[in-house]
Amino acid sequence: MTLVINKKNDKTHAALLENGKLIEIYFPDDEESVAGSIFVGRIEKFVPALEAAFVTLSNNENGFLRLKDIRPEYLESFGLKKLQEGQKVLVQIKKEGGQTKGPQVTTNISLPGRYVVLMPFSRSIGVSRKIQDSEDRNRLKELGLKLREKYSCGFIIRTAAAEATEQHIYEESELLIAKWSELVKEFKKAKKVKLLYKESDSDEFLLREFLKQGVDEVVTNSPTYKELIRNYSKNIRIRVIDGDAFEELGINEELKRVLNRHIPLPSGGEIVIDKTEAMVVIDVNSGHFTTTSDHEELSEQINAEAAVEIARILRLRNLGGIIIIDFIDMRSEKSRNKIIEIMKKEVLKDRNRVEIYGFTQLGLLEMTRKRTSKSLDERLTTICPVCNGKGTIPSAELVIQQLFNTLQKKPKDVSEVIIKLHPHFKDKITKEEIKKIAKVNVHVHFTHVNPSNFEVTWKK
Incomplete structure (x- = not known):
């Protein structure tokens, strides 16, 4: 894999x-309330x-705190029996807000490192599902139990820990414990709501999350990253x-392509993606792919190709729900099982949790x-000012009928009318047709910017 780091306008x-x-x-992210902020x-x-x-946050947003996300260990740690209105509370953004929702917050706080995630208000030990080797899993589980015994905290052992020494993992755990102690001190001293911790715009976050196992080359336009990367690995080509x-490297062009509703597959088939607030619906079409006359074989080939592409698009576009x-x-049940196995293999590459439930x-x-x-989609696109997010506009016939209705309401004592229509109507209506309805001199300009409506100006 290749990691590309692009510095532009003081942003990475x-x-x-x-x-x-x-x-x-x-x-x-330009906004303060990103996932993971405390x-x-x-x-x-x-x-x-x-x-x-x-919960009121420092950016005037109201966080949504589920009662089940108030950990008993949290209350115990701060000597509380329960939380009350008006009380200050230490919370972490669990999920960013949308256009109509505020962010979801939790007291089940976690601090991520490269090898482990510290969970101060938990006692559980977890090992990344991406670590498949049973010996590695057992070894790291034992290490996690030792960490819990030493620090009285829960830990998640991350994928990168499989390649790390115990000493490196212990050293990182010490750093995370020290960072947590500082955060608790700041919280206890705080008189007002404020941001305590944010890391997702730091170089440390970027290298920790992206300089993962399998990356053998880094391409960058910023020489300053050369030394930073060497601290993480001596063997990576830069x-x-x-x-x-x-x-x-053609990344900007590829971003435009993957945001399309229709995404072509190499064979000639395509996937069609429709997104709602809580659900993503994806349709797989055969398109021009007809290299085999056997329906089951054709279906399996296109579906297998689509499964790989869908897993990539989901994590690239960060689609969820x-x-x-x-x-x-x-x-064939065998064909369906094969597609499920391909999906399971591909989603292992995803940093987010994916559950596959099977065919309905x-x-x-x-x-x-x-x-x-x-x-x-939310970061790089905005709602269309013409269709207002519906994805459709009124048909040409409907707009023309609305135009005729407007012209029939002609004011008294006018001798001409100036009409502005979108260029879309050039081959759908003639000046003569308009004149029959308006019964005055007609000037038509196909310069209107919106195909959903028109502009009419009467002249005396």
Whole structure:
């Protein structure tokens, strides 16, 4: 894999390429309340019907704190029996807010390192599911138990720990414990709501999360990263280039392609992606792929190719929630199982948790993907000012009928009318047709910017 680090306008962007293909992207967030940030908040109000409380954060947002996310260990640690309205509280952003929702927060705080994640209010020990080797899993589980005994905290052992020495893991754990102690001191001293901890725009975060196992080359347009990378690994090739690294490697062009609704497959098939607030629906079409006359063989080939691409698109665009995939119909249980196995293998590359539930009675593949931060769609696109997010506009026939209705309401004592229409209408209506309705001199200009409506100006 290749890690591309692109410095532009004092901001650092990063991308992961696998065999030259874009699989993951990182953009720094301009907003304060990103996933993982830790705040001193204040309980604004408990809402029993929602089994939750609203928490005021330092950016004037109201965080949503589920009562089940108030850990008993948290209360015990600060000598509390329960939380009350008006009380300050230490919370972490669990999931970023959307256009209509505030961020979801929790007291189940975690501090991530390269090898381990510290969980101060937990006693559980977990090992990354991406570590498949049973000997590695057992060894790291034992190490996790030793860490819990030493620090009286829970830990998650991350994938990178499989390649690390025990000494490195212990050293990192010490650093995380020290960082946590400082955060607790700051929280106890705090009189007002404020941000205590944010790391997702730091070089440390970028290298820790992206300089992962399998990365053998780094391409960057910033020489300053050379020394930083050497601190993480001595064996990685580093190539420094001039100009925009994303433009040079075709990453900007690929980002435009993957944000399309229709995404072509190499064979000639395509996947069609539709996104709602809580669900992603994906349709797989055969398109022009007809190299075999056997339906089952054709379906399996296209579906296998689509499964790999869908897993890549989900993590690249950071799509989450319920995911329903309508693969091309497969009659054989063996074929369906093969597609599930491909999906399971591909989602192991995902840093977010993915659950695959199998095919429904209607032949749809059900799965879920946990998402804590904004999707690429939310970061790089905005609602269309013409269709207002519907994805459709009124038909030409409807707009023309509305124009005729307007012209029939002609004011008195006018001798001409100036009409502005979108260029889309050039071959759909003539000046003569308009004149029959208006019954005055007509001037038509195809310069209107919006195909959903028109502009009419009467002249005396």
